Amino acid sequence: MDIVLEAQAPFSLPAVVRSHGWVQLAPFSSSDPYHDFRYVDRLQSGRVVTWDVQPCDGGALLSVGGELSSAEQRETEDKARWVLGLDQDLAPFYDVARQEPRLAKVVENAAGRILRSPTLFEDTVKTILTTNTAWIGTIRMVRSLVDLYGEPSPEDPSRRAFPTPERLAGADVEALRKEARLGYRAPYVHALADRVARGDLDLEALKTADLPTGELRKELLALKGVGAYAAANLLMLLGRTDFIPIDSYALKMVSKEFHGGEPVGPQEVEAAFARWGEWNGMAYWFWEWSGNG
């Protein structure tokens, strides 16, 4: 069954897929040159389906094997629109990006949307698993969670959906630590899953919460395992772009770009992009650096 996902122009599916490394994290997959993607989704009904998302005129075309009920079709379309940020209006950002040569390619490539998971729960777990580890470690830890706890696709059991909060809450913390090899992050992921599964924390409500960004940031920082970097990363995924996810890469690039290689701290990173105001996270994310790092 095919679902046409109409996008507000300008839109580029490859630009979303290449917006960051999320497409390399299960249950996303893509083949070089990251032109399209696949995703294994568990519907509310419990049915597991695989999306195949390709570019098409005016947006993207999502195909799933077999037929979907009208409710499943609506659920899939809503999730896919969130994943691709199709309802985001980037015109105000493009207005400022046009004034900056280092952001010229954002406009030229119809970039600016950031690939995200269907649920904030999944993105929060993934973000926690990006901290204090090399990218290859994040890929491995997410892969392990999906392989060990994800619901298999009936068509191809080797493909699995991202585990539900209930499934991870029911997992043993030591198994998360030792078998999924999350290390010290295991209790953070388990506690998050447990709170969501018990209904103590409604993460998904934060997607549409009418909260000032500073308040939203406080909510995220209250989660164990989520510090300044992780909160800023999640805010970017939520479309709140006024904080920069400052990690060691940011420190290195700002040092090279603006300080002649001298060591810098978070204040220098913030100062380098402060003039972009509410868009400073976007300016940082899509900045065309002089070197490749």
Next chain:
DNA sequence: GGTAGACCTGGACGC
């Protein structure tokens, strides 16, 4: 409020 050290894994390196 600021800082030091622990947390955990995997890769790089030297022997």
Next chain:
DNA sequence: GCGTCCAGGTCTACC
């Protein structure tokens, strides 16, 4: 093959 060192954010204890 083994041991050591290092990178990578966050938390906690301490000042």
